[in-house]
Amino acid sequence: MIRGRILGEVWATRKAPGLNGRRLLLVAVEGEDRALVAIDTLDASEGEAVMVSVGSGARNVLAPGPDNREILCDAAVSLIVDGEG
Amino acid sequence: MIRGRILGEVWATRKAPGLNGRRLLLVAVEGEDRALVAIDTLDASEGEAVMVSVGSGARNVLAPGPDNREILCDAAVSLIVDGEG
Amino acid sequence: MIRGRILGEVWATRKAPGLNGRRLLLVAVEGEDRALVAIDTLDASEGEAVMVSVGSGARNVLAPGPDNREILCDAAVSLIVDGEG
Amino acid sequence: MIRGRILGEVWATRKAPGLNGRRLLLVAVEGEDRALVAIDTLDASEGEAVMVSVGSGARNVLAPGPDNREILCDAAVSLIVDGEG
Amino acid sequence: MIRGRILGEVWATRKAPGLNGRRLLLVAVEGEDRALVAIDTLDASEGEAVMVSVGSGARNVLAPGPDNREILCDAAVSLIVDGEG
Numbered sequence: 175m176i177r178g179r180i181l182g183e184v185w186a187t188r189k190a191p192g193l194n195g196r197r198l199l200l201v202a203v204e205g206e207d208r209a210l211v212a213i214d215t216l217d218a219s220e221g222e223a224v225m226v227s228v229g230s231g232a233r234n235v236l237a238p239g240p241d242n243r244e245i246l247c248d249a250a251v252s253l254i255v256d257g258e259g
Numbered sequence: 260m261i262r263g264r265i266l267g268e269v270w271a272t273r274k275a276p277g278l279n280g281r282r283l284l285l286v287a288v289e290g291e292d293r294a295l296v297a298i299d300t301l302d303a304s305e306g307e308a309v310m311v312s313v314g315s316g317a318r319n320v321l322a323p324g325p326d327n328r329e330i331l332c333d334a335a336v337s338l339i340v341d342g343e344g
Numbered sequence: 345m346i347r348g349r350i351l352g353e354v355w356a357t358r359k360a361p362g363l364n365g366r367r368l369l370l371v372a373v374e375g376e377d378r379a380l381v382a383i384d385t386l387d388a389s390e391g392e393a394v395m396v397s398v399g400s401g402a403r404n405v406l407a408p409g410p411d412n413r414e415i416l417c418d419a420a421v422s423l424i425v426d427g428e429g
Numbered sequence: 430m431i432r433g434r435i436l437g438e439v440w441a442t443r444k445a446p447g448l449n450g451r452r453l454l455l456v457a458v459e460g461e462d463r464a465l466v467a468i469d470t471l472d473a474s475e476g477e478a479v480m481v482s483v484g485s486g487a488r489n490v491l492a493p494g495p496d497n498r499e500i501l502c503d504a505a506v507s508l509i510v511d512g513e514g
Numbered sequence: 515m516i517r518g519r520i521l522g523e524v525w526a527t528r529k530a531p532g533l534n535g536r537r538l539l540l541v542a543v544e545g546e547d548r549a550l551v552a553i554d555t556l557d558a559s560e561g562e563a564v565m566v567s568v569g570s571g572a573r574n575v576l577a578p579g580p581d582n583r584e585i586l587c588d589a590a591v592s593l594i595v596d597g598e599g
Contacts, residue, residue: 175368175380175381175382175418175419176380176381177370177378177379177380177381181343182343182344183343183344184310184338184340184342184343185340185341185342185343186310186338186339186340186341187341188301188338188339188341189301189337189338189339190300190301190312190319190320190335190337190338191323192319192320192323192337193337193338198260198310198338200262200343203378204378204379205376205377205378205379206290206377206378207290207291208262208288208289208290208291209262209289209290210260210261210262211260211261211262211310211338212260215360216358216359216360225354225356225368225381227360227416227418228418229314229315229399229418230315230399230400230403230413230418231402231416231417231418232316232418233315234360234362234413234414234415234416235360235362235416238361238362238414238416239413239414240411240413240414241325243315243319243324243325244319244323244324244325245319246312246316246319246320246323246337247316248260248312248313248314248315248316248317249260250360252359252360252362252363252416253354253356253358253359253360253363253368253381254356254358254359255354255355255356256355256356256357256358257354257355258351258352258353258354258355258370259352259353266513267513267514268513268514269480269508269510269512269513270510270511270512270513271480271508271509271510271511272511273471273508273509273511274471274507274508274509275470275471275482275489275490275505275507275508276493277489277490277493277507278507278508283430283480283508285432285513291460292460292461293432293458293459293460293461294432294459294460295430295431295432296430296431296432296480296508297430314484314485315485317486318485326495328485328489328494328495329489329493329494329495330489331482331486331489331490331493331507332486333430333482333483333484333485333486333487334430345538345550345551345552345588345589346550346551347540347548347549347550347551373548374548374549375546375547375548375549376547376548385530386528386529386530395524395526395538395551397530397586397588398588399569399588400569400570400573400583400588401572401586401587401588402588404530404532404583404584404585404586405530405532405586408531408532408584408586409583409584410581410583410584420530422529422530422532422533422586423524423526423528423529423530423533423538423551424526424528424529425524425525425526426525426526426527426528427524427525428521428522428523428524428525428540429522429523436598437598437599438598438599439565439593439595439597439598440595440596440597440598441565441593441594441595441596442596443556443593443594443596444556444592444593444594445555445556445567445574445575445590445592445593446578447574447575447578447592448592448593453515453565453593455517455598461545462545462546463517463543463544463545463546464517464544464545465515465516465517466515466516466517466565466593467515484569484570485570487571488570496580498570498574498579498580499574499578499579499580500574500579501567501571501574501575501578501592502571503515503567503568503569503570503571503572504515
């Protein structure tokens with residue numbers, strides 16, 4: 175999983191049908207000068223530290239496999255951090 | 260998903276048959292000194308901010324799975340950004 | 345596999361159901377200015393040098409495939425280093 | 430797809446059987462200080478600008494799926510650029 | 515495939531069962547300040563230039579698919595370079 179911090183939401187009207195109804199969050203990637211966009215089902219808020227799952231892991235956040243290959247999701251918020259150490 | 264901005268189109272006559280008829284866009288990757296090429300089905304224009312899906316997510320932009328494994332697509336424009344914040 | 349070193353554990357109450365009961369470790373990636381989070385089944389300790397498997401390899405650490413596609417895991421500690429050279 | 434430029438060919442006698450008979454090209458990755466090796470079926474020449482497909486996309490360059498999972502190919506030249514803009 | 519150079523072997527007693535009996539090599543990645551660990555079946559030696567396959571390509575080095583999804587392998591040495599140019 176990738177460590178990141180929520181920057182905010184992304185809005186769009188023109189998008190692939192598979193993204194309809196999804197909450198899309200902009201996530202700053204820790205230690206890198208970039209942000210990614212992940213689907214959120216945990217109701218994460220701006221400023222929160224999160225983990226983002228990718229690949230099959232991302233689809234398994236939305237609906238556990240194996241029959242989830244039709245889900246359009248390459249990154250999903252899978253955890254909101256309470257603490258590390 | 261990867262954040263990027265449309266730089267323009269890519270033309271080619273010599274290509275894998277699986278790319279025939281596809282609109283190919285050059286996308287500058289936000290925060291990195293590189294560009295990638297993504298298949299576009301949303302009619303994105305030069306200068307627009309977009310999100311690019313990868314892996315199975317890219318194939319699911321073109322045709323939702325699970326029976327889309329024959330689609331030659333490792334990156335697809337999945338969203339044109341209206342706003343962030 | 346990715347080389348890394350264990351920094352500590354990650355705690356969370358809000359997370360995807362697929363992560364319930366998993367031990368999550370923060371791993372500093374060798375040679376890069378970032379850390380990732382991996383599922384641990386080997387009881388790795390803080391400071392230990394480890395290898396992290398990704399993709400299908402990560403799921404195969406938790407339960408060998410092919411019927412493991414429902415496992416939410418994109419990174420898993422697969423080895424604790426005794427020596428290199 | 431990854432943008433690159435052909436640097437030349439790679440020769441080897443000791444290799445995995447799945448690479449026998451493949452033309453292997455060394456490709457400089459645009460915007461990065463590295464090169465990758467891709468399988469070529471388009472007869473690309475040194476100095477040409479190309480796109481390289483990865484993952485399932487790479488296998489689909491060699492033989493469209495879904496029954497191509499036995500093909501040893503994680504990167505394939507999928508397009509030789511005529512123009513961009 | 516990723517270009518690299520063999521740095522040496524990795525030893526471990528605590529590891530995932532799927533790695534038992536595997537020869538694990540530490541490989542310096544060309545052009546990057548990092549090393550990865552790959553499974554070796556070609557008997558590569560320290561100092562040799564190699565190519566490393568990833569994803570399904572890595573599993574296909576060990577045993578051609580499609581029935582190899584239970585193999586714990588996300589990177590494998592697929593070629594030892596004789597020459598480039």
